[in-house]
Amino acid sequence: MSDSGLNGFRVARTGPLALLQDAGRFGVRHLGVTQGGPADLHAWAWANHLAGNPWGAAALEITFGGLVLIADRDLTIALTGADLSITCNRHPAGRWQTLNLRAGDTLAFGTPINGLRAYLAVAGGFRGDAVLGSAACVVREQIGGFDGRGTPLREGDGLTVYGTSATPAQRMAPHSEQQDYRLPATLDLLPGAQIASFTGRSLFDAFNAEWQVDQRADRMGVRLTGPRLQCSVTSLVSEGISLGAVQVPPDGQPIALLNDRQTIGGYPRLGNLTPLAASRLAQCMPGQTVRFRAAGIDRTLRQYRQFREEFCGLSHGGRDSPHL
Known part of the structure; x- marks a missing residue:
């Protein structure tokens, strides 16, 4: 990967939200700065892998579609994640493979x-302005992205890519990795510190009832609607909030927190979604049904290590790994 940037795309039209995301911003939550990074870690990782990029390379996250890009040069790309009716020169563009x-x-x-979010990786990677060690774009905090100020893509923007000396070999993700986001989702959840404070009925409902994804969902978190969960703890001293934390506010309706969440919070927590469960939830449409499934730390760590080994041969989490 060269240090010099080259014009890769021009933005002809913007959609609701298109952001540059690398693996995320870690080691800075004590400063009140959230991590950012891809809402769907699974699809983001496969896009970079198919494009021949190392773990951590920046890719585009496109939410709800609407984006139109014009290539300024010959490029090799990969598209994964949601099916957003993607076309190339008005012909359907292949997903989960190199193009x-x-x-x-x-x-x-x-x-x-x-699904909701598609990922576009380009061979060599997109070039953004790193802030606190990452180019992950967090709009609320105005950091990262192509300009370092957390700005979503705008019409007329030029997207810079790193030079690459070779075109990656043609690749396609295994069919088993090409997820159908329309199916009901079962989300692995690690029980949290306050779980014993919920009533027995609430715990039964939490893991046996169906939950619907609410309209109030974004990169900060996803509100779920269903049975009212009751907890004897009504207030807590604010504590650190991790990716996938499932908070239960006074209305009893859980909120699963995602990449752009606040860094601390004081609501009791039912538990914590695994990184891959949080990724799956990030692709759910409003009204879609999900269920929680209790998970143990040993199986969760084993699954995440296997996932990482697919892309960088790591048998353990690194500095850019979500904390479980």
């Missing part, structure tokens, strides 16, 4: 068919 673009080709993201 070769020619200068002048138009890549357009339409309306969601399957």
